[in-house]
Amino acid sequence: MNDLQKCQLNILIEFIRLCEEHNLTYYLVGGTCLGAVRHKGFIPWDDDIDVGMPRKDYDKFIQLQKEIKKPYFIQTYKSDKNYIYNFAKIRDCTTTFIENTFVCHQFNHGVWIDVFPIDGMSKEVKPAIEFKKKVRWTWHQVYLMYLPALKRKLRLKTLWKDIPLNIVAFLFGLLNVGHYRNKLVDKKVTKLSYDDAVLVGNYFGNNAKREAMPKEIFEEGTDGVFEGIKVKLPKDYDKYLTLLFGDYMKLPPVEQQIGHHFDKGFSLTEDYLTYRKEHNL
Known part of the structure; x- marks a missing residue:
């Protein structure tokens, strides 16, 4: 493990402690689940941890x-007014990880792990066209949240472009558009309950259209090991990883x-x- 991964592992340990204390169901998902199965820990080049919860x-x-x-903090759009996503992160407030895309966003930028809600996606075994439209609509809303990143330092040669972009970014923040968008997205993705x-699946995963899976894949989960600690994986993690990645035991080129x-x-x-403050960011 590198130092970043060690920091993230400590956050995961605290997350698991809370889940066990409050009897909450969770699973390692995405590349983190793949890492647990294929590497018994981090994928060597991975730079984040993903967990999912019904x-x-x-x-x-x-x-x-x-x-x-x-020093941990559960970051949501409700707990951090400038945060943009409809899923949570757990941040270590004593650290720094400022992504290029979000350098203009004034939210907590500590090292994090992602916590995704797993929502009801379809009542049909084969998702209808409405489901695909819903996924596409959801991600369009996510992309809108990048608007504050349009903010630019004014440069004489590109004033014609920099000024309009700065105005859009300023108005987006001033009118608190993001907060209303977050509420709208939450309402949309929770319309069909998990139980029904x-x-x-996870609407906010990188492969959202592949995330729609039979509920039986998850259920109560099954035990796994991640960097020497006991964790929960989807009950049928083999089917989960196959649907998400195909031949998941094969290493990529x-x-x-890369992260x-x-x-x-x-x-x-x-x-x-x-x-x-020290680096004028």
Whole structure:
């Protein structure tokens, strides 16, 4: 493990503690589940941890802000007004990981793990066209949240472009458009309850259309090991990983063995507020 992964593993340990204490169901998902099965821990080049929770458990978890140990913080659009996503992150407030895309966003930029809600996606075994439209609509809303990143330093040669972009970014933040969009997305993705659905999944995963899976794949989960700690995986993790990745035990080409988060600022010894001030970010 590298130092970033060690920091993320500590966050995961605290997350698991809370889940076990409150009897909440969770699973390692996405590349983290793949890492647990194929590598018994992190995929060597991975730079994040993903966990998923059935919606009712997720909703209970994000209410545990007062119970999570310091220096950790459960970040949602309700707990951090400038945060943009409809899924949670758990941040280490003593660290810094500022992604290039979000350097203009004034939210908590500590090292994190992602916590995704798993929602009802379809009442049919084969998702209808309405489901695909819903996924597409959801991601269009997500992309809108990148608008504050349009903010630019004014340059004489490109004033014609920089000024309009800055105005759009400013108005987007001033009118609190994001907060209303978040509520709209939550309403949309929770319209079909987890319990009433045949297919469930993570609307906010990188492969959202492949995320719609039979509910039986998840259920109560099964035990696994991740970097020496006991974790929960989807009950039928083989089917889950096959649907998501295909031949998941096969390593990707060397040129694809890279992380997917690129940082503008990174520190495991300095908190993000101090780092931003010192580096004029």
